[in-house]
Amino acid sequence: MKLYARPASPFARKVRVMAREIEIVDQIEEYMLASPEEMQSEVPKYNPLGKIPALILDNDDVLYDSKVICEYLDTLHDGDKYFPSDPAKRWPTLLLQGLADGIGEAVIAAAMNKYMRPDEFVYEPAIDFQLEKVERGLTDIESRIEELQGPLNIGSLSTACAIDYLNFRFPDQGWRDRNPNLAAWFEDFSQRPSMKATNFDMPS
Ligand SMILES: N[C@@H](CCC(=O)N[C@@H](CS)C(=O)NCC(=O)O)C(=O)O
Numbered sequence: 546m547k548l549y550a551r552p553a554s555p556f557a558r559k560v561r562v563m564a565r566e567i568e569i570v571d572q573i574e575e576y577m578l579a580s581p582e583e584m585q586s587e588v589p590k591y592n593p594l595g596k597i598p599a600l601i602l603d604n605d606d607v608l609y610d611s612k613v614i615c616e617y618l619d620t621l622h623d624g625d626k627y628f629p630s631d632p633a634k635r636w637p638t639l640l641l642q643g644l645a646d647g648i649g650e651a652v653i654a655a656a657m658n659k660y661m662r663p664d665e666f667v668y669e670p671a672i673d674f675q676l677e678k679v680e681r682g683l684t685d686i687e688s689r690i691e692e693l694q695g696p697l698n699i700g701s702l703s704t705a706c707a708i709d710y711l712n713f714r715f716p717d718q719g720w721r722d723r724n725p726n727l728a729a730w731f732e733d734f735s736q737r738p739s740m741k742a743t744n745f746d747m748p749s
Contacts, residue, residue, distance in 0.1 A: 547574045547601040548614075549588055552745035555649040555710035556611040557598040559703055563615050565739035566697060567622040573600075612642065615699055627699040637692055641700025644682050649707040651678040656714040676718065679711060687724040694730070705734045713745070 548564075550557035564570040578584045584597065591599040592609040599609040600617070608614050619627045629635045655675035659667060686693070686704060693701045708731050711718060721728035734740060 546572055546603060547576055549576050549578060549591065549597050549599040549601075551578050551584070551597060553710065553713060554597055555652075555706040556596075556646070558706040558709070558743050559611045559699075560598045560600070560614050560618065561743045562702055562706065562737075562739045563618050563627060563699075565742055566702070566737075567618060567624060567627075569618065569621050572621075611703075612646070612699075615702075619699075625696050625698075627697070627702065629698065634698075638698045638700040641686070641692060642703045644685065645700065645703035645707040648679050648682040649703075649710055651675040651682070652707070652711050652714050655679070660714075676715070679718070680720070680723075683708075683720050683724050683727060687727045690726040690730060693727075701734070705731060705740065709735070709740070709744075 548557070548560060550561065561570075561575060564573050578587060578597065585595065588597055588599060589595045591601065591607045594609070596609065598611055598614055599607060600614045601607055608617055616628050629638055652675070655672045658672045658675070693704060695701075708720075708727075711720065
């Protein structure tokens with residue numbers, strides 16, 4: 546399989562972290578797109594939306610959207626499922642994934658506004674509008690921190706990837722002071738070899 550990704554993408558990182566956790570990373574060639582220009586020329590061949598992650602299967606079928614790819618990866622291992630089937634666990638887990646992905650999307654929108662426009666077109670209220678979503682999302686996760694403390698699943702994994710992207714784009718956002726339990730959980734989670742192996746230090 547071939548995965549189209551960029552190092553900082555929180556959505557590609559979900560796939561990359563999960564592949565390491567379920568120990569199938571050696572079945573995946575991770576292709577890091579070198580630039581936004583390469584993304585624009587390559588990715589629409591596989592995903593009409595032009596977004597990463599996109600996974601090319603060995604039979605040349607294509608999967609895109611991190612939620613779809615991760616659920617596919619979940620069929621490739623025999624360990625505890627990241628997408629539980631028991632409804633009592635399934636819906637809270639999928640909801641947490643939805644919330645975490647929404648936080649990631651809001652950080653991307655804020656970062657696009659802040660860093661990818663000429664100064665005269667940066668509109669601070671639009672950035673604040675997105676960062677308020679992030680703030681409310683993290684407050685909500687802090688209030689049900691126990692959901693993160695069970696076995697690893699797609700909700701907790703997505704939360705970690707979204708938070709690390711926030712740390713990267715807005716390092717002074719200050720979420721740790723306002724969400725101490727989430728901060729402690731994240732510090733612990735970041736020590737996992739899967740997170741360390743997919744750490745990044747360059748902008749997307
Ligand atoms: N819902 C999608 C979101 C993917 C996404 O937004 N990817 C970003 C990179 S993190 C992207 O490819 N952006 C390029 C674009 O929007 O054209 C998923 O979960 O995979």
